Amino acid sequence: MRKLLLLSTSxxxxxKYLEYASDVIKSFFTExxxxxxxxxxxxxxxxxxxxxxxxxxxxxxxxxxxxxxKSGNQLSTIKEAQGFFVGGGNTFLLLKTLYDLNLLExxxxxxxxxGVPYMGAxxxxxxxxxxxxxxxxMPIVHPTSLDALGFLPFNINPHYLDxxxxxxxxxxxxxxxxxEYHGIPNVCSPPVLGLxxxxxxxxxxxxxLLKGCIPNQCARLFIRGQIPKEHEVNSDLSFLLKx
Amino acid sequence: MRKLLLLSTSxxxxxKYLEYASDVIKSFFTExxxxxxxxxxxxxxxxxxxxxxxxxxxxxxxxxxxxxxKSGNQLSTIKEAQGFFVGGGNTFLLLKTLYDLNLLExxxxxxxxxGVPYMGAxxxxxxxxxxxxxxxxMPIVHPTSLDALGFLPFNINPHYLDxxxxxxxxxxxxxxxxxEYHGIPNVCSPPVLGLxxxxxxxxxxxxxLLKGCIPNQCARLFIRGQIPKEHEVNSDLSFLLKx
Numbered sequence: 001m002r003k004l005l006l007l008s009t010s011x012x013x014x015x016k017y018l019e020y021a022s023d024v025i026k027s028f029f030t031e032x033x034x035x036x037x038x039x040x041x042x043x044x045x046x047x048x049x050x051x052x053x054x055x056x057x058x059x060x061x062x063x064x065x066x067x068x069x070k071s072g073n074q075l076s077t078i079k080e081a082q083g084f085f086v087g088g089g090n091t092f093l094l095l096k097t098l099y100d101l102n103l104l105e106x107x108x109x110x111x112x113x114x115g116v117p118y119m120g121a122x123x124x125x126x127x128x129x130x131x132x133x134x135x136x137x138m139p140i141v142h143p144t145s146l147d148a149l150g151f152l153p154f155n156i157n158p159h160y161l162d163x164x165x166x167x168x169x170x171x172x173x174x175x176x177x178x179x180e181y182h183g184i185p186n187v188c189s190p191p192v193l194g195l196x197x198x199x200x201x202x203x204x205x206x207x208x209l210l211k212g213c214i215p216n217q218c219a220r221l222f223i224r225g226q227i228p229k230e231h232e233v234n235s236d237l238s239f240l241l242k243x
Numbered sequence: 244m245r246k247l248l249l250l251s252t253s254x255x256x257x258x259k260y261l262e263y264a265s266d267v268i269k270s271f272f273t274e275x276x277x278x279x280x281x282x283x284x285x286x287x288x289x290x291x292x293x294x295x296x297x298x299x300x301x302x303x304x305x306x307x308x309x310x311x312x313k314s315g316n317q318l319s320t321i322k323e324a325q326g327f328f329v330g331g332g333n334t335f336l337l338l339k340t341l342y343d344l345n346l347l348e349x350x351x352x353x354x355x356x357x358g359v360p361y362m363g364a365x366x367x368x369x370x371x372x373x374x375x376x377x378x379x380x381m382p383i384v385h386p387t388s389l390d391a392l393g394f395l396p397f398n399i400n401p402h403y404l405d406x407x408x409x410x411x412x413x414x415x416x417x418x419x420x421x422x423e424y425h426g427i428p429n430v431c432s433p434p435v436l437g438l439x440x441x442x443x444x445x446x447x448x449x450x451x452l453l454k455g456c457i458p459n460q461c462a463r464l465f466i467r468g469q470i471p472k473e474h475e476v477n478s479d480l481s482f483l484l485k486x
Contacts (some may be wrong), residue, residue: 007335009413010413011413012413013411013413039386045423045426045427045428045450047482054255083388090420090423092382093423132382133381133382133383135381135382136381136414136415137415137420137423138377138378138379138420138421138424139335139375139376139378139382139389139424140374140376140423140424140427140432141376141427142388142389144482145385146382146385159412159414161412167408168256169402169404169440170252170253170254170255170256170402170440171252171379171401171402171404172380175348177380177381177383178381180288180332180333180336180383181381181382181383181404183288184288184336184384185288186421189383197413197414198410201277214456221282
């Protein structure tokens, strides 16, 4: 079982936090009978401030949300959670904290075995995949492993950005970085979905739908040894579960 | 002892590999009596192709260069090296390979104890610093540790890029990423020098000089708890050794 809503970004330019996806978020939780969400704030340093921001947004959606960092017993909180939201920030910090607190397995069990809805944005979206090897973040801390929750057997690159033909900058483009991942000898690195800002995945069990609010800017799929391919809104990407 | 030449980038736009820094590279090695350089290719997957490219450039500078990956005894090659060049690519891959081959200590000894000149570009520049926490690369592999050669007690962010005021992209800017590094609670993260493309450091023992070929585009220094500060060509940054 898996019910996932995975956003590339939390904010679109000039928008308020999560505003562009408010209808989708409301539907995702209410259609699954969830009115009270457990928030995982560990991608940021200031958990209190992060909770306030996210609580405000969710309360406008008519949803109650509480951050796990205030729970006296985090493991019980996870075991009783109706739904999860894992926010963006630094992906290394998020993963390391969850390893340190020994919470990954419990979240995984709730989502995979009990069908508890999981929403991620940016770092929270990376966390839902096989590993965090395609994060854009700096390794400001060193997690035990790069393996993540593994709800999806492939990688996502959130905030995917096309090369700028006018740039004079010689740092690697996003596409080059992904090709380095796919170039590791003797390792079958999984596909990478470059999810542009304003796009998201809706996953229900074995169905993956690509959604987005910016026309012709949805996602670019990188499969080892193949030419990258564009996918548009409403594409069915369920085939990625069988690769 | 330390004799270092640390470039932000290997290539400037429309230029050939290392061309913009050719005079500096020639002086760095010849003034130190070095005519034969050991190349560390491990930031890339294809070591043979990488060696060919770098060998060609160095031969135009009148310098002989051979890649360590072809050595039958890499430890001896390091112990006998007159000079090192560590090229760019993926910093995680570079560091992991050097940990796996158990070569870091030997390189460190040669440079620190024996005064062997070390040149780095991009990932090779990250490697010369305290750790790779401020690389721009994707964690395509997982090194044992993020600790690097530690010739300098601070961090460098190569290919440093200013925020684009016209960008609609909501991914973190480089400055935001560095502030996440400096925001880790209860950890005194070291200064980060944002080294723009076309800039480099020349280090001789306790003197660090900032150099660059693009006016007003040299480097931006981030110190935890302070306002970031611009530094121009010929700035003396030796104070960073005492922080």
